[in-house]
Each structure stands twice: as C-alpha cells, then as structure tokens.
Amino acid sequence: MRKRFVILTVLAATLFACTSDAEFNDDLELINQEVNLKAAKERPFKIKKVEGTYNFFPGDGAPCLALSLNASGEGTMTHLGRSTMFEEWCSNGPADLGTRTIIITAANGDELRGYHTTIDFINDSPTTFVETLIFDGGTGRFENATGVFIETVVVTEASESSGTFVMSGEGTITY
Numbered sequence: 001m002r003k004r005f006v007i008l009t010v011l012a013a014t015l016f017a018c019t020s021d022a023e024f025n026d027d028l029e030l031i032n033q034e035v036n037l038k039a040a041k042e043r044p045f046k047i048k049k050v051e052g053t054y055n056f057f058p059g060d061g062a063p064c065l066a067l068s069l070n071a072s073g074e075g076t077m078t079h080l081g082r083s084t085m086f087e088e089w090c091s092n093g094p095a096d097l098g099t100r101t102i103i104i105t106a107a108n109g110d111e112l113r114g115y116h117t118t119i120d121f122i123n124d125s126p127t128t129f130v131e132t133l134i135f136d137g138g139t140g141r142f143e144n145a146t147g148v149f150i151e152t153v154v155v156t157e158a159s160e161s162s163g164t165f166v167m168s169g170e171g172t173i174t175y
Contacts, residue, residue, distance in 0.1 A: 080107065119131040128153065
C-alpha cells in the first residue's frame with residue numbers, strides 16, 4: 001500500500017511540475033512580447049541609393065493573369081547596413097497596380113517586409129516614379145516592424161522586358 005502511495009505521489013508531483021513549467025513558460029513569453037512592444041521606437045529610415053535589375057514576364061494565369069515583375073538590388077540602408085532587396089509584382093491588367101511585395105535583407109540576415117500602396121509617374125525619359133512602401137513586419141529585430149517609406153525610382157530600360165533601376169528615399173520605421 002505504501003508503495004502505491006509513493007508512486008502516486010511521485011506521478012502527481014511530476015504532472016504538477018510539467019503543467020507549472022508550461023504555465024510559467026507561457027507567462028514568460030507574454031512578458032517577453034510586452035517588453036519587445038514597449039522597446040519599439042520610431043526611427044528615421046533612409047536609402048541613399050539602391051541599384052538593381054528588373055525583369056518583366058507574362059503572368060502565369062493562376063494568381064497573376066497579365067504581367068509579373070521581379071526586381072533585385074543592393075545598397076546601404078539606415079538600420080540595416082549593406083542590404084539586398086527583392087521585389088515581386090503581379091498585375092491582372094493594364095489598370096491594375098496588382099500586388100507588390102518587397103523583402104529587404106539586412107547585413108546580419110534580419111528581414112524587413114513590406115508592400116507598395118501607391119505609384120505616381122513623374123517623368124517618362126528616363127522613367128521615374130514615386131511610390132509609398134508600407135513596412136509590415138519581418139524577422140529578427142524587425143519581427144513587428146511598422147513604418148512608411150516614400151521612394152523615388154529611376155528606371156533605365158535595356159529592353160521591353162528588362163533593365164536597371166536606382167532607388168532612393170526616406171521615411172520612418174518603428175521596431
């Protein structure tokens with residue numbers, strides 16, 4: 001009888017210890033998230049010059065009916081150091097700005113993600129436009145990043161479907 005009591009006591013203690021650790025870990029995670037949110041600050045964000053290439057190609061019919069674009073570039077960005085960027089764009093017709101997403105990878109590997117909301121063409125030769133980029137998260141220190149960036153892009157066409165670009169601009173980022 002005493003053996004059963006000892007075994008049941010040990011099992012109950014083990015179960016209690018496991019559930020307590022899980023509750024403690026959940027509480028600790030909530031505290032960490034709260035500290036990260038409180039530590040977030042709005043900071044200026046600038047890009048003096050990102051240079052890269054782009055390629056247009058026909059849409060694949062499923063998510064992108066008309067036209068797709070891939071653009072990649074490199075440059076130095078505030079809070080990211082020497083960085084790379086990759087943008088994808090998908091349009092379903094001439095009047096559709098489509099879905100445009102961007103991933104910027106910092107020198108240490110952290111990613112900053114965003115999407116474009118507006119585009120205003122300001123010059124035809126060379127093609128120049130101003131657009132608004134909204135930051136909406138990422139990885140590492142940019143996991144909960146937010147912000148707005150106004151960029152100016154100058155495009156040099158090599159062919160109807162490819163060319164180079166230079167991007168610059170400024171805004172704010174909160175992380």
